[in-house]
Amino acid sequence: QKEVEQDPGPLSVPEGAIVSLNCTYSNSAFQYFMWYRQYSRKGPELLMYTYSSGNKEDGRFTAQVDKSSKYISLFIRDSQPSDSATYLCAMSAYGSARQLTFGSGTQLTVLP
Amino acid sequence: DTGVSQDPRHKITKRGQNVTFRCDPISEHNRLYWYRQTLGQGPEFLTYFQNEAQLEKSRLLSDRFSAERPKGSFSTLEIQRTEQGDSAMYLCASSFRAEAFFGQGTRLTVV
Numbered sequence: 001q002k003e004v005e006q007d008p009g010p011l012s013v014p015e016g017a018i019v020s021l022n023c024t025y026s027n028s029a030f031q032y033f034m035w036y037r038q039y040s041r042k043g044p045e046l047l048m049y050t051y052s053s054g055n056k057e058d059g060r061f062t063a064q065v066d067k068s069s070k071y072i073s074l075f076i077r078d079s080q081p082s083d084s085a086t087y088l089c090a091m092s093a094y095g096s097a098r099q100l101t102f103g104s105g106t107q108l109t110v111l112p
Numbered sequence: 113d114t115g116v117s118q119d120p121r122h123k124i125t126k127r128g129q130n131v132t133f134r135c136d137p138i139s140e141h142n143r144l145y146w147y148r149q150t151l152g153q154g155p156e157f158l159t160y161f162q163n164e165a166q167l168e169k170s171r172l173l174s175d176r177f178s179a180e181r182p183k184g185s186f187s188t189l190e191i192q193r194t195e196q197g198d199s200a201m202y203l204c205a206s207s208f209r210a211e212a213f214f215g216q217g218t219r220l221t222v223v
Contacts, residue, residue: 008152032210043116043203043214044155088154097145097205097212098168102154
């Protein structure tokens with residue numbers, strides 16, 4: 001079993017929908033949680049960075065971490081076609097990109 | 113462009129050849145990381161530098177792989193005697209504190 005599990009999708013939603021992306025993990029040492037967006041043939045782009053449990057909001061994006069359940073989520077409000085990409089969750093026991101463990105990514109398509 | 117820069121963007125090589133990739137981090141970022149990503153998977157950690165010191169290496173980094181960061185600026189990743197299983201996207205990232213920023217990657221194809 002992988003340390004980080006992420007539903008690969010693909011996920012297809014209409015423009016304007018609320019999107020929920022999720023990851024579960026097994027390593028209790030993970031303290032730092034990130035979401036990256038990756039367009040085809042590009043490098044990952046950092047969207048959200050959170051420490052420990054709680055919520056963080058940035059524009060249309062909200063990240064939630066529930067360490068007790070070992071479950072993290074990314075919500076995208078008012079989704080746009082430009083949000084179509086692969087979304088990767090990542091986590092680490094360290095406060096940097098040292099030994100980040102990534103999920104396998106969820107492919108999202110937002111239909112106009 | 114003030115982001116992480118990687119060169120080349122694409123590399124096709126014959127099995128058994130050596131290849132070298134370069135990464136230029138964001139200015140003043142003292143931490144630099146190499147990751148590898150295969151199709152349909154998330155990136156996997158390879159190695160980590162703080163300034164010029166290589167502090168961590170993954171077990172994925174076999175003895176055919178070597179990374180350097182002279183003077184704590186740019187970094188190179190060399191793969192000797194390439195194998196078809198080395199075909200992947202090689203990603204470099206840099207950070208000053210917590211948030212790490214990735215480059216566009218070097219896509220390696222071993223034929």
